[in-house]
Amino acid sequence: xxxxxxxxxxxxxxxxxxxxxxxxxxxxxxxxxxxxxxxxxxxxxxxxxxxxxxxxxxxxxxxxxxxxxxxxxxxxxxxxxxxxxxxxxxxxxxxxxxxxxxxxxxxxxxxxxxxxxxxxxxxxxxxxxxxxxxxxxxxxxxxxxxxxxxxxxxxxxxxxxxxxxxxxxxxxxxxxxxxxxxxxxxxxxxxxxxxxxxxxxxxxxxxxxxxxxxxxxxxxxxxxxxxxxxxxxxxxxxxxxxxxxxxxxxxxxxxxxxxxxxxxxxxxxxxxxx
DNA sequence: AGAGATACCTGGGAGC
DNA sequence: TGCTCCCAGGTATCTC
Numbered sequence: 001x002x003x004x005x006x007x008x009x010x011x012x013x014x015x016x017x018x019x020x021x022x023x024x025x026x027x028x029x030x031x032x033x034x035x036x037x038x039x040x041x042x043x044x045x046x047x048x049x050x051x052x053x054x055x056x057x058x059x060x061x062x063x064x065x066x067x068x069x070x071x072x073x074x075x076x077x078x079x080x081x082x083x084x085x086x087x088x089x090x091x092x093x094x095x096x097x098x099x100x101x102x103x104x105x106x107x108x109x110x111x112x113x114x115x116x117x118x119x120x121x122x123x124x125x126x127x128x129x130x131x132x133x134x135x136x137x138x139x140x141x142x143x144x145x146x147x148x149x150x151x152x153x154x155x156x157x158x159x160x161x162x163x164x165x166x167x168x169x170x171x172x173x174x175x176x177x178x179x180x181x182x183x184x185x186x187x188x189x190x191x192x193x194x195x196x197x198x199x200x201x202x203x204x205x206x207x208x209x210x211x212x213x214x215x216x217x218x219x220x221x222x223x224x225x226x227x228x229x230x231x232x233x234x235x236x237x238x239x240x241x242x243x244x245x246x247x248x249x250x251x252x253x254x255x256x257x258x259x260x261x262x263x264x265x266x267x268x269x270x271x272x273x274x
Numbered sequence: 275a276g277a278g279a280t281a282c283c284t285g286g287g288a289g290c
Numbered sequence: 291t292g293c294t295c296c297c298a299g300g301t302a303t304c305t306c
Contacts, residue, residue, distance in 0.1 A: 002300095003300095034282075034301080034302090058300075073300080073301085074300095075283090075299080075300070075301090076283095076298075076299035076300065077283090077284080077285085077298095077299080092284090110283085110284060110285070111282090111283050111284050111285075111298095111299080112282080112283050112284075113282075113283065113284095113299070113300065113301080114300095115301095154276095155276080155277095156276080156277075157276075157277055157278085161277085161278095164300090166300085166301080173299075173300070174298090174299070174300090262277085262278070262279090263278085263279070263280085264298090264299080265297090265298085
């Protein structure tokens with residue numbers, strides 16, 4: 001399931017294949033994913049040089065020279081691959097971009113939680129209006145103890161849901177929220193407002209460390225996620241508590257427990273996490 | 275305003 | 291074996 005490290009990995013792998021090329025034709029095999037795919041037939045998306053490929057939160061932005069852009073979200077099961085136009089289409093490859101030079105970029109999205117949106121940018125390199133609600137990037141310096149502490153005052157929801165809230169900080173999903181809270185020694189069900197300054201310091205550091213480490217090893221492959229070349233992320237081998245209910249804590253051997261927060265399962269060590 | 279619930283969707287695993 | 295049921299996940303939308 002693609003979280004920030006996975007999307008970062010995909011974006012980095014995609015970039016050299018798209019750089020300076022243009023889309024000659026876009027082919028869709030389904031009417032809509034999360035949103036209708038009809039806007040992809042806009043003529044202004046064709047034969048226009050690809051100016052930039054970047055990431056914002058869990059969204060990939062492919063910007064064209066005319067300031068039109070695609071926003072791609074992989075949902076929970078989406079992947080993108082670059083293959084020759086002649087390659088056989090996989091069952092769930094719903095969108096195929098044909099590039100000059102004979103290669104295609106293909107969006108495989110079995111569970112259809114992903115989407116492709118078309119938008120118009122105000123300037124080169126600008127964030128689309130569609131993503132203006134997003135909070136800070138977790139790997140940027142503005143996600144720090146002061147920010148987290150101040151944003152979380154008066155917040156009565158759980159700290160886990162708080163750091164998974166896209167309007168606060170982007171790209172932290174269930175896996176990395178779970179792992180970061182373990183690394184910081186904080187129970188996921190604590191209210192956000194109950195965190196001290198010191199705990200905000202350890203939590204922001206833990207979020208950054210977990211995300212950076214995962215990017216280094218190519219993300220986390222649980223079931224569906226693969227990068228552009230089909231390789232699997234190796235962070236799954238470094239998970240400490242995610243999905244390990246009933247197993248021993250790698251630090252203190254206490255049995256890992258699970259609770260549900262915001263409808264999502266949340267594993268934690270009852271002894272290491274206060 | 276914030277927080278919780280729910281819908282969306284399908285593959286995979288468990289249980290019968 | 292084959293069926294049904296349930297779960298996983300992020301985001302948008304709703305309700306309180």
